[in-house]
Amino acid sequence: MTTQMLNEEERMLQRLVRDFADRELAPRAQEVDEKEEFSWENWEGLSQLGLTGIGIDSKYGGSGGGYRQTVIAASETARGDVSASTTLIAHLSLGTSTIYRFGNEEQKQRLVPQLASGKGVAAWALTEPGGGSDAAALQTTATEKDGTYFLNGSKVFITNAEVAESIVVFATMDRSKGNKGISAFVVPKGSPGLQINPQKGKMGIRGSGTNEVIFENTPVPANNLIGEEGQGFKYAMDILDTSRIVVAAQCVGIGQAALEHSIRYAQQRETFGKPIANHQAIQFMIADMATQVHASRSITMEAATLKDENMPFHTEASMAKLLASEMCVNVSSQAIQVHGGYGYFKEAPVERLFRDARVTTIYEGTSEVQRLVIARHVLNEYSN
Ligand SMILES: Cc1cc2nc3c(=O)[nH]c(=O)nc-3n(C[C@H](O)[C@H](O)[C@H](O)COP(=O)(O)OP(=O)(O)OC[C@H]3O[C@@H](n4cnc5c(N)ncnc54)[C@H](O)[C@@H]3O)c2cc1C
Incomplete structure (x- = not known):
């Protein structure tokens, strides 16, 4: 920043x-x-x-x-x-x-x-094996009986679930109502019928746990229903709207780290009798990286400021997430280029950054989903 x-x-x-x-x-x-x-x-x-x-x-x-x-x-x-x-x-x-x-x-x-x-x-469980982008089609069910809800179904890719005290879970109480049938619940650690299976073997962000979460008649007391029945999808979309700003910030941090590593390396690595930072091709790469990081940081801060000031921020949040996630994939790749062969080995922090960056165009709404949100807004603005 x-x-x-x-x-x-x-x-x-x-x-x-x-x-x-x-x-x-x-x-x-x-x-x-x-x-x-x-x-x-x-x-x-x-x-x-x-x-x-x-x-x-x-x-x-x-x-x-x-x-x-x-x-x-x-x-x-x-x-x-x-x-x-x-x-x-x-x-x-x-x-x-x-x-x-x-x-x-x-x-x-x-x-x-x-x-x-x-x-x-805390963990947050929306995505299911059948799909993440089309969250309204979720299949996990919640059935109420004598003041207790019983959850059945499974979630995948749930960050933190293996260490979580509380998992926020989205489940449908009536599939015929589509997204209006979905409610949100807090499931405490150790609940009966709650099974958590770590999903190992990720390309990047390997220090962050990712899990399959299974519910088999898992009881949830009525006082753990969040808000109102049938409002869960709306809560989930509101949360994703704001969290996109924070994922964009994560991407800015990745880009910044890749840029800083590249600058330091370019200043000490010599070829043809001078630091590679003195070759114009490397200078241009550094300039492009710095510009991309700066642009992403600016729009991310703009989206955060709009949100803090209670102004409409949704399109800017999607734009920030789209721009910053694609930026950090590009910038971390360019950082490997600056490092030459050394950048391709695990000892180089930029190798890890490149792997870590890759997930950011996928989670919390893929780049395609962000483009759908942005296009809908922009086209609406110009209709009539
Ligand atoms: C490491 C990791 C951590 C995660 N953590 C969590 C978590 O804590 N909680 C949670 O609930 N989820 C989590 N997720 C899930 C993540 O949000 C989903 O993977 C993501 O939303 C995409 O869903 P999907 O994987 O089912 O892909 P799909 O929805 O099957 O999409 C596959 C491809 O089709 C494209 N596509 C889908 N629909 C359309 C469309 N209408 N138009 C154009 N293209 C489309 C997508 O953009 C994508 O390229 C995590 C995922 C990963 C990898």
């Missing part, structure tokens, strides 16, 4: 997270990637800094702030370790935010403080 865009308090937050990321996240990133395991050390660090509750009111155990602060936290975390930022985003912008924004007062008081403080991790 260039500091010109930030006020003094935001700059302090940026410095705080950047120092933590440089000191703790980045040095562990390679090991976390190799082990393919959730890092409790990283989680402890994030919670000690208050990042697990950023954007959440202190009344519910959070650190306060809005989307601008969340963008700074996600971006600087990703700059140090992309897996840690994925864990944070699934916990905060997806799981905890759904309870915080749509839960009733009793639920917020009972569930949010533990999550915002980082004592517990």
Whole structure:
């Protein structure tokens, strides 16, 4: 994040997270990637800094702030370790935010403080084996009997589920009603009939757990229904709209890290008797990378500012997610080019960044889905 865009308090937050990321996240990133395991050390660090509750009111155990602060936290975390930022985003912008924004007062008081403080991790389960983009077609069912809901079905690709205290789950109570039949529930860890199977073998963000989650007559008490029956799809779409800004911020952090590694390497690697940074071809690559990172950062901050100021932000959020995710895939690829053969080996951080970046055009709405959202808006603006 260039500091010109930030006020003094935001700059302090940026410095705080950047120092933590440089000191703790980045040095562990390679090991976390190799082990393919959730890092409790990283989680402890994030919670000690208050990042697990950023954007959440202190009344519910959070650190306060809005989307601008969340963008700074996600971006600087990703700059140090992309897996840690994925864990944070699934916990905060997806799981905890759904309870915080749509839960009733009793639920917020009972569930949010533990999550915002980082004592517990949250997960968010929408995607199913049958498809993620067409979320309204989900098949997991919820049936009410004597004041208890019973869940049956399965979810896939659920980040954090293996370590989560609370999983926000979307299930249909009436398939004939389409998306209006969907409700949202909080399923606590250890619930009967809840089975969590880690999905190993990811290309990137390997330190962030991804899981299949199965429900077999899993009972959910009535006081864990979030908001109203039949409103779950609306909550899910609202959450994805805002979380897109935070994923865009993650992408900015990836691009920034790839750029910084490339600059450092270009200044010390010599060919033909001079640093490669003195060759114009490398300078042009660095210029393109810096420009792309800056453009993505600007639109991401714009979307966050619009959201914080209660202005329409949905199109900008989709544009930010689309631009920034495609940017970080391109920029991390260019970073490998700058590093030459060394960039192709695991010892090079840019090799990991390239693998980590790849998922960002897929999760929280693929690039194709973002284009659908943007096109719908733009075409509407010019109709009549
Ligand atoms: C590492 C990882 C972590 C994840 N974490 C979570 C999580 O915590 N919680 C959660 O609920 N989900 C999570 N997901 C799921 C993710 O959001 C979905 O993978 C994503 O929404 C795409 O769904 P899909 O994989 O079923 O692809 P599909 O929906 O089957 O799409 C396949 C392809 O078809 C394209 N396509 C689909 N429909 C259209 C259309 N109408 N027009 C044009 N193109 C279209 C897509 O863009 C894509 O290219 C995660 C995924 C990954 C990989």
